[in-house]
Amino acid sequence: MKAYLVGGAVRDTLLNLPVRERDWVVLGETPEAMLQKGFTKVGKDFPVFLHPETKDEYALARTERKTTHGYKGFAVCATPDVSLAEDLLRRDLTINAMAMLDNGEIIDPYGGQEDLKNRVFRHISPAFCEDPVRVLRIARFCARYQHLGFHIAPETQKLMQNMVKQGEIDHLVPDRVWAETTKALSEQSPSAYFQALRDCSALARIxxxxxxxxxxxxxxxxxxxxxxxxxxxxxxxxxxxxxxxxxxxxxxxxxxxxxxxxxxxxxxxxxxxxxxxxxxxxxxxxxxxxxxxxxxxxxxxxxxxxxxxxxxxxxxxxxxxxxxxxxxxxxxxxxxxxxxxxxxxxxxxxxxxxxxxxxxHYILAAQKAGADIDSSTVLSGNLQGKEIGIAINRLRTAEISKIKAQFTKN
CATH class of the missing domain: 1.10.3210 (Hypothetical protein af1432)
Known part of the structure; x- marks a missing residue:
């Protein structure tokens, strides 16, 4: 089986960063052959399989053709004759369109290594504009790699702006927007995500x-x-x-x-x-x-x-x-x-x-003082309903007053 490490794993390896996940592309195989080899099918829309031992994702090489709006509006062709270069061409950025052999050799048909060296996010082909999620992904990459000095290529920036103007960005579904946003929020420079969206006018729409x-x-x-x-x-x-x-x-x-x-x-x-x-x-x-x-x-x-x-x-x-x-x-x-x-x-x-x-520090001390009150006398008395809550708050306020005196004195 011909399998190549692709995508983010190759990119981050070349950047000397920890590899978060390892994805592979497989050439010359069919879904039936993958199942016979013990792989488990997990892709609903695409032919993606899990390795029986490592659980890495292995996807059959495929091409995509735009059929309608949105990120699911694609016709997929995953026949055994699809080449590695054709599979890499369907990806979003040059730095994500490299493959690696077991011996470390890099297959880079679209200049990903050069853009990685120059810290550039650059789209591979005009087909980039067919998938609105790619705008979110680039913005998320800005949040992840801003500290390394990455920037969006001017021609890619223009393409993103056109996607907003032409309304393609309006076909994003809420679940996907939130999924990309939470990933961006977890990155080192989350503000870069929102700044990148603003720079291409997508922030006002999303x-x-x-x-x-x-x-x-x-x-x-x-x-x-x-x-x-x-x-x-x-x-x-x-x-x-x-x-x-x-x-x-x-x-x-x-x-x-x-x-x-x-x-x-x-x-x-x-x-x-x-x-x-x-x-x-x-x-x-x-x-x-x-x-x-x-x-x-x-x-x-x-x-x-x-x-x-x-x-x-x-x-x-x-x-x-x-x-x-x-x-x-x-x-x-x-x-x-x-x-x-x-x-x-x-x-x-x-x-x-x-x-x-x-x-x-003051608020935490006040919270602790209020939480540590002895409410037994209130609860064992004749008070009922709201009166109990009022009495407890009175006790808490008295303790918080003591804490306030300590903090303001110091």
């Missing part, structure tokens, strides 16, 4: 709520970067430095959506943006079918991030109420995640990148 933030001014004394869109991407990258959780990064990305909805006459002030943006967040999450755990944390961060920033100024009763709203006194709370997103917001400002965020 994430209009985020695109609307660019050009919205903020008060310079608090936000020297001024532009809310720029601030948002700075916050996202700060979140990436603080945590590898994509839920936190998504919350950081969406925390200021309300600033695009504040009246222009109020700019650069954005009073009430914390609640004003909730409808936009819901619309985004509904449209892209964002999982509930992402949406829940994003809602908390959006609604209460300014409470976190002003924690030392809050009354003990207000802080207690905020912690209750954040479900911070429940065992399955996500207070740490909330605080990391808030810290990213505080640091995602020009000149504030290395600032401390003592509010997090």
């Amino acid at each position: 994430f209009p709520e985020i695109d609307a933030l660019f050009g919205v001014p903020q008060t310079a004394i608090y936000h020297p970067e001024i532009d809310t869109g720029i601030h948002t991407l700075m916050v996202l990258d700060q979140a990436a430095l603080l945590s590898n959780k994509t839920t936190i990064r998504f919350a950081a990305l969406t925390h200021d959506l309300g600033k695009a909805l504040t009246p222009v006459t109020n700019w650069p002030s954005h009073h009430g943006h914390e609640t004003l943006g909730l409808s936009a967040l819901t619309a985004l999450c509904t449209r892209l079918r964002v999982p509930n755990n992402y949406q829940k944390l994003a809602q908390q961060v959006m609604q209460y991030h300014t409470h976190s920033h002003r924690a030392f100024e809050l009354k003990a009763s207000t802080l207690c109420a905020t912690l209750v709203s954040l479900n911070a006194f429940k065992a399955d709370n996500h207070l740490n995640d909330f605080l990391l997103a808030c810290e990213a917001d505080a640091k995602g400002r020009l000149g504030f990148e290395n600032s401390a965020y003592p509010q997090a």
Whole structure:
């Protein structure tokens, strides 16, 4: 069986990066022959098989022909006479269209090694524009490889812009958009994903709520970067430095959506943006079918991030109420995640990148004090219903007041 290592495994090997997965292309075989060799068929739309031992993916060499809009609108030909060069030609970028033999020899018919050397994302053929997912993939590669100095070739950038203008990008399905987005959020430079989409005008079509933030001014004394869109991407990258959780990064990305909805006459002030943006967040999450755990944390961060920033100024009763709203006194709370997103917001400002965020320590201490109260006297008394909750909150507030005194004194 003629099998060649292809795609990302070859690319990352040449970049001296860890190989995340190993994909192979097989020449001269049929699906029946692969099954007889012990492979397991897994591809629904394409002839893809799992190796019986390594579980690597082995795909029969194939060509594709566009039949209709969208990334599934292709007719596939996977006959034994399809050549390696023909299979590689159907791929998106030159750096993803190389194959490797067992002895390390590279088969590179489309100049992938040269583009890899020059840190260029370049499409292989005009067929690139037939699949809208490729716009997302290039943007995701920007998030993964920005630190290595990669950039999009001008002719590829123009092709991406034309795909947006001609409406091909509008045929992306929500599940695929979210799948690519979560991958991008997990990369080293997630802001590069959204910047790449904005550069080709796709951000306004896919994430209009985020695109609307660019050009919205903020008060310079608090936000020297001024532009809310720029601030948002700075916050996202700060979140990436603080945590590898994509839920936190998504919350950081969406925390200021309300600033695009504040009246222009109020700019650069954005009073009430914390609640004003909730409808936009819901619309985004509904449209892209964002999982509930992402949406829940994003809602908390959006609604209460300014409470976190002003924690030392809050009354003990207000802080207690905020912690209750954040479900911070429940065992399955996500207070740490909330605080990391808030810290990213505080640091995602020009000149504030290395600032401390003592509010997090204070809020965690307040949460612990409130959680450690002895509520036995309340529960064993004659109080009922809401009265029990009020009494417990009174006890929590008293303990939080002590913590506040300690922190403000120091």
